[in-house]
Amino acid sequence: MRALLSESAIVAPGAYDAVSAKIIESLDFPAIYLTGYGASASKLGLPDYGFMTQTEMAAHVSGISKVVNIPLLADADTGYGSIVNIVRTVHEFEDAQASAIHIEDQENKRCGHMQGKQVIERQEFITKISAALKARRDPEFMIFARTDARSVKGLDEAMARGYESLKVGADGLFFDALESAEELERVAKEFTGTCLVANMVEFGRTPLLSVDELHRMGYSLIIYPVTGLFSATHAMTLALQHLKDAGENSSLLSQVTTFEQFAELMGLGDWKNLEAEYQKNKIKN
Structure with a gap:
């Protein structure tokens, strides 16, 4: 995935099981996003509300990675616990053949477009990202810092978390649930040259912009977590x-x-x- 991102922007539709992953690959998309929202729904029949465990998600990643040959970005939620859990999460997802993961700063895990989110303190989040980066064994394995702070503490705090994540070496940034095109553009301008994730969720909190619009702003990785799931x-x-x-x-x-x-x-x-x-x-x- 690192090599692909160095060439152009990537569109990665969300897969929720092996069939949806194979459809994405058959349509010549360059990468797959393994959505935690979809995994919780398809594997457990439950909402994206912190039910999916680390081992369940890693096993899900492993099963899908065995039947496709394109890079897979996986949702690693909060890293599933303390620093020692973060380290194990990185190892488990590497072993499962994910190409990249994102780790977020939520405290009471739920879908980023739901109400009632809480986030951990900034320094605790940065410590988690730092630990994840130090834990990886494959230098090609990418780790994105995802912050949900926009909905809880405001955009300025979210961007502060982005800056500090980059300082400790995060490969890219994922600002979830931005609430306007202006916010998307502001983030892109503030982090010019950074690998940025844009999250296009139907009926979510972020406006749905086209791939061309997002690419022009500066977003490198554009994910569509639930397009396939909701359509199916x-x-x-x-x-x-x-x-x-x-x-x-x-x-x-x-x-x-x-x-x-x-x-x-x-x-x-x-x-x-x-x-x-x-x-x-x-x-x-």
Whole structure:
């Protein structure tokens, strides 16, 4: 991911499971964002409210990284505890083959676009980021400092946290839940030359700007955490409501992926070729 970001801005849609990750890769996006919001929903059936544990998320990252070949930015929430937990989190996500993570400064973990957030003190957050950076073993593994302070203490405090994160070596900054295009632009100007994350959440607190607009401002990594999740939820709800109401699914055929298309997405052809090759060898022997 570090090499990609040195070349151009990256658009990384959010994956919530292996199927959504494979769809993102099949559409030639350069990277995937593994959303904690989507992971909590798909793995646990629970809101993004601090339920997902470190080991559950690391296992989720590992499962997805095994079936795609593009960089994966993973949501590491608050780092899951104290300094020793932060160190373990970095190691677990490195081992799971994430290319990058972000660690945030929330105290009572919840989705950044929900109300009622609280953040830890600035120095405690910077200590966590410093510990994470020192813990990494792979120099190519990127660590982004994410602050939710805008909603709690104001934009000036959020930017102060950004500056101090850069001082200890953070690879990039993620200011979540900015509330206007003017705030997005102000952050981009203040941190010119820094790898900045823009978070485009449908129905969230941040206005939805285009990729071109964000790129012109100076954002390097533009994530869409729930576009796929919300789209899939809506499409499935409509299809199953029709099934319930009409008692048939034949009229849905033009609106769904075919059996063959899904098999191709899952790589069935590669597995069949492998099976056939071994069958040839078996016959020869």
